[in-house]
Amino acid sequence: MEEVATKSQKTKAKTTMSGAAALVNCLIREGVETLFGYPGGAIMPVYDALFDQKDKIKHIMTRHEQGATHAAQGFARVSGKVGVCLATSGPGATNLITGLADAQLDSTPMVCITGQVPGKMIGSDAFQETDIVSISMAVTKWNIQVTKAKDIPNAVAKAFFIARSGKPGPVLVDITKDAQFEVADFEEYETCDQIRSYVPNPKLSEKALDDAAKLINSAKKPLILFGHGVLLSNAKKEFQEFVEKTGIPAAWTIMGLSALPTSHPLNVGMLGMHGNYAPNILTNECDVLIAVGMRFDDRVTGDVSRYAKQAKVIHLEIDPAEINKNVEADVPVLGNCKESLAALLNKVNKKKHDEWLTRFKELNAQEEEKVIKNELNPQADEPMSMGEVIKHISNISRGNAIIVTDVGQHQMVAQRYYKYANWKSNVTSGGLGTMGFALPAAIGAKFAAPHRQVIAVIGDGGFQMTIQELGVIFETKVDVKILLLNNEFLGMVRQWQDMFFEKRYSSVDMVNPDFQMIAKGYGIASEKVTEREKLEDSIHRFLNHEGSYLLEVMVGKENNIFPMIPTGASVSEIRLE
Amino acid sequence: MKEQFTLSIYTENLIGILHRVTTIFTRRHINIESITASESEVKDIHRYTIVVSSTEDKIKKIVKQIEKQVDVFKAFYHKNDGIVYQEMALYKMPTKLLSQTKEVEYIVRKHHARLLAVEPDFTIIEKTGFKEETQELFEQLKPHGILEFVRSGRISISKPMKEFQEYFTEVEEASRM
Numbered sequence: 046m047e048e049v050a051t052k053s054q055k056t057k058a059k060t061t062m063s064g065a066a067a068l069v070n071c072l073i074r075e076g077v078e079t080l081f082g083y084p085g086g087a088i089m090p091v092y093d094a095l096f097d098q099k100d101k102i103k104h105i106m107t108r109h110e111q112g113a114t115h116a117a118q119g120f121a122r123v124s125g126k127v128g129v130c131l132a133t134s135g136p137g138a139t140n141l142i143t144g145l146a147d148a149q150l151d152s153t154p155m156v157c158i159t160g161q162v163p164g165k166m167i168g169s170d171a172f173q174e175t176d177i178v179s180i181s182m183a184v185t186k187w188n189i190q191v192t193k194a195k196d197i198p199n200a201v202a203k204a205f206f207i208a209r210s211g212k213p214g215p216v217l218v219d220i221t222k223d224a225q226f227e228v229a230d231f232e233e234y235e236t237c238d239q240i241r242s243y244v245p246n247p248k249l250s251e252k253a254l255d256d257a258a259k260l261i262n263s264a265k266k267p268l269i270l271f272g273h274g275v276l277l278s279n280a281k282k283e284f285q286e287f288v289e290k291t292g293i294p295a296a297w298t299i300m301g302l303s304a305l306p307t308s309h310p311l312n313v314g315m316l317g318m319h320g321n322y323a324p325n326i327l328t329n330e331c332d333v334l335i336a337v338g339m340r341f342d343d344r345v346t347g348d349v350s351r352y353a354k355q356a357k358v359i360h361l362e363i364d365p366a367e368i369n370k371n372v373e374a375d376v377p378v379l380g381n382c383k384e385s386l387a388a389l390l391n392k393v394n395k396k397k398h399d400e401w402l403t404r405f406k407e408l409n410a411q412e413e414e415k416v417i418k419n420e421l422n423p424q425a426d427e428p429m430s431m432g433e434v435i436k437h438i439s440n441i442s443r444g445n446a447i448i449v450t451d452v453g454q455h456q457m458v459a460q461r462y463y464k465y466a467n468w469k470s471n472v473t474s475g476g477l478g479t480m481g482f483a484l485p486a487a488i489g490a491k492f493a494a495p496h497r498q499v500i501a502v503i504g505d506g507g508f509q510m511t512i513q514e515l516g517v518i519f520e521t522k523v524d525v526k527i528l529l530l531n532n533e534f535l536g537m538v539r540q541w542q543d544m545f546f547e548k549r550y551s552s553v554d555m556v557n558p559d560f561q562m563i564a565k566g567y568g569i570a571s572e573k574v575t576e577r578e579k580l581e582d583s584i585h586r587f588l589n590h591e592g593s594y595l596l597e598v599m600v601g602k603e604n605n606i607f608p609m610i611p612t613g614a615s616v617s618e619i620r621l622e
Numbered sequence: 623m624k625e626q627f628t629l630s631i632y633t634e635n636l637i638g639i640l641h642r643v644t645t646i647f648t649r650r651h652i653n654i655e656s657i658t659a660s661e662s663e664v665k666d667i668h669r670y671t672i673v674v675s676s677t678e679d680k681i682k683k684i685v686k687q688i689e690k691q692v693d694v695f696k697a698f699y700h701k702n703d704g705i706v707y708q709e710m711a712l713y714k715m716p717t718k719l720l721s722q723t724k725e726v727e728y729i730v731r732k733h734h735a736r737l738l739a740v741e742p743d744f745t746i747i748e749k750t751g752f753k754e755e756t757q758e759l760f761e762q763l764k765p766h767g768i769l770e771f772v773r774s775g776r777i778s779i780s781k782p783m784k785e786f787q788e789y790f791t792e793v794e795e796a797s798r799m
Binding site: 178179182183186187188189190207239240241242243244245247248364365366368369370 | 633634637638641642645649682683686687689690692693694695793794796797798
């Protein structure tokens, strides 16, 4: 009877199988070839089903569920596909929270599947029971608990659609163990492409585009700020053409980095707290500010009440909730950046802004003199700087690597000084600032792009937060290069204690283990560099080594990162020293 | 300036959405003064009415954060002059107070309240109106001995004539793109 009642009036083929087998089939149908996870009691039926599909889905067992989330994020960022993780109930599920929060803030498409205790035990404080749906609510774009096998395909289809559409984000699907075991009849899997309450792609407003184009065409001192939205919407061509046609200098947020090659003549550098001098100062001098796929994070704006008040603001953004959230937009252009930019391209005039660009060059020269020169070429008697290490890495890899950074001083240095030549080549934890992100994210990135060089740049603090993921490299032989910039401090916290807490160094001194021995224990080739004379040769060995390699470089212990916008200061109060 | 706002939120009828919506207030340290949830005029779509005090600027942002939730169709906010609203209160009194003296009966009549149930031991009085009105009745009954008191959350209907059905159709069409 039911079959007769289907819309198409056709008898749909049905297959009888367990919920777990159905889940794995759904994942295959969603194009998942690699997933990251960790088994445990409540997810065992799914692992059993994976055993049957080993030739179709590669499961990478991380050494901690947090590692699985970051690996899935790294995979998603580089591939543009949805990253997938698998974990058991209870502690397995709660260990996903940091990665979910990171993916939520950085708009990374991710689907996490957790096992849950059997439906009849829910609410009884059963072994390894945790209310992960409630716990994860604040850090997911959407989540759901499934208690019946027959509901699995629909939940998975919605999960993938929500994760990747609109402003992407993390989704969690919690499946009870009995639903995984339960045998049911399943129809052919259908992907989801519409949810009636959800508008992922706002319709472009012709009027907004006209208003934006008018402002852009009449601007004398315009500035483009570009963020993750350019990368997420795959607007590579549209964005570069827009920049080149309008001749407008463009500055990046760390999430937008690598959307335009670093060496592009109109790329004027990094925004925000440790960004470049010129784009920060000139944010408060420009007449039209064109924000493309970025969300005016406080690390970008500094004191928002003194941010670009003189400028007319155009905001190209897919998420209506971001419009006027931090900075008021004079012309909001709602929509997918790729479409907005393509539409704007036809409306803007070809122009040059040579005089205005000269202002950037003048300020650049000041930053070069006061900061960059010394960071990249320290005096012979000075310890090695992080900047000079990154300079050599950049030169020797010709800017072609994917750089995956952790969080802290080394992150800022890597992003400031690596000359990114290629699209989607920067993977970092931007919004959440998750220490421990880089190692697992680099593993995920390498699985997504096996033919590209992937370099994880990590400090001695963050390395020890997810160091267990060396086990994945050991087991899978995945070729991740690990650059450990060791200053024997939690460098960024130390810098703040130096500048704002009268140098009272509280719990920032790192008592480190012998990282070379740790690498050896995991069968990973390594070397440690303590002298500048040996640095370049070591980097050649590091990058040319077949397989993973740990290069530990001992850098200046108390170097500070400049420029810097102190908390509460305006972008134009950025300090060079 | 802080003032009272009433939000009307239309959602799918699914477990967990109310939680998603309320945490948007919790996170911003805004206390929910009253909340009601019921079916709306559109089949399968639920409507929450939430009353909070905040600034209009904050409320505008909150409404967008609520609409951002995948299973929420639409959220509106209104000031008190933009809606017609009501609350209901129930008062449980010992029946002997009504049978033995005229005073309670007089108060009930004066406030146009009605007797919902009369049992040998207790009587339930019902009053619909603004919070000030149900509160005034409470104050007057209290000296006589109230056994239990409860007030509902606000329910409200907006004054503008556009029906939710129209918004619903718009959202549904936009979701297809």
